[in-house]
Amino acid sequence: MIASLTGRLAFKAPTHLTLDVQGVGYDVLIPLSTYYGLPDLNATLALNIHTHVREDAILLFGFSSRxxxxxxxxxxxxxxxxxxxxxxxxxxxxxxxxxxxxxxxxxxxxxxxxxxxxxxxxxxxxxxxxxxxxLHPGPAAPAVGLGSQHDRDAEDALSALTNLGYRLQDAKEALKRVRQERPAPLSLQELIRHSLKELARG
CATH class of the missing domain: 1.10.150.20 (5' to 3' exonuclease, C-terminal subdomain)
Incomplete structure (x- = not known):
């Protein structure tokens, strides 16, 4: 059973990543809390892993902290x-x-x-x-800076919201309201957090 992995971050998305460990790519499911703290692509990354074995698949769940x-x-x-x-x-x-x-x-x-x-x-x-x-709550993971990735972060936020179970149109409307009410550039973490609040209001 795999308990941890250390390798090169080959791909990342709000819901999963690919970790290249000595030429073998592991597809790992992650929560947004882990995604927020990921380094740039090709950087070395260490993850705590839970291996979930089903009859039809072996799934890896990765976390940035114990x-x-x-x-x-x-x-x-x-x-x-x-x-x-x-x-x-x-x-x-x-x-x-x-x-x-x-x-x-x-x-x-x-x-x-x-x-x-x-x-x-x-x-x-x-x-x-x-x-x-x-459970021992610790400091929150740092927010990911926007910079020139404004549109990409908006797309990632939309992807994250739909993967969390929200309808695409509802997620788009929530993001639209957030960006109208807060014209200053927001980090990906802030976009998702404020959008979740909008969606919770209905």
Missing amino acids: QEKETFLLLTTVSGVGPKTALGILSALPVSDLVSAIHAGDVEKLETIPGIGKKSAGRLVLELKDKLGK
Whole structure:
């Protein structure tokens, strides 16, 4: 079972990346929290890995920190929460916000996560509240600068939102409202965060 990988970052997108380890390319699924902190292409990258074995596939889930991986594994212990749902939860909420919401029993906040309804949010609180000691929130990953990548970041934000389960048209409208209300250049992280807030408002 693969627990970690170190190699050259050959490709990156908001939901997955390719890590070249001595000529072998590994396709790794990642949350947005990991994507925000990725280096430039061709840089050396070390990831914490969870290997998920199914009858029809072997999936690799990658995380920039041990904290993210531990949170992911803890989420998958909740009934009805599989690996991809856990990844979506980490993409929608930073670990610190997730811990705060569960500790406070903030079901409404958890319901803003795509794919998490009222019952699922209640299960997260019920089943994880006593396990919060295993989670150790740390500083947020740095935002990715915009610079000349303004349009590319907008496209990446749109891709991230649709991969989180939002309809394409709804995601486009949310991004449009964010860019109208905040004309100053925003980082990719800020674009996604503000768009998620717009989508949560309906």
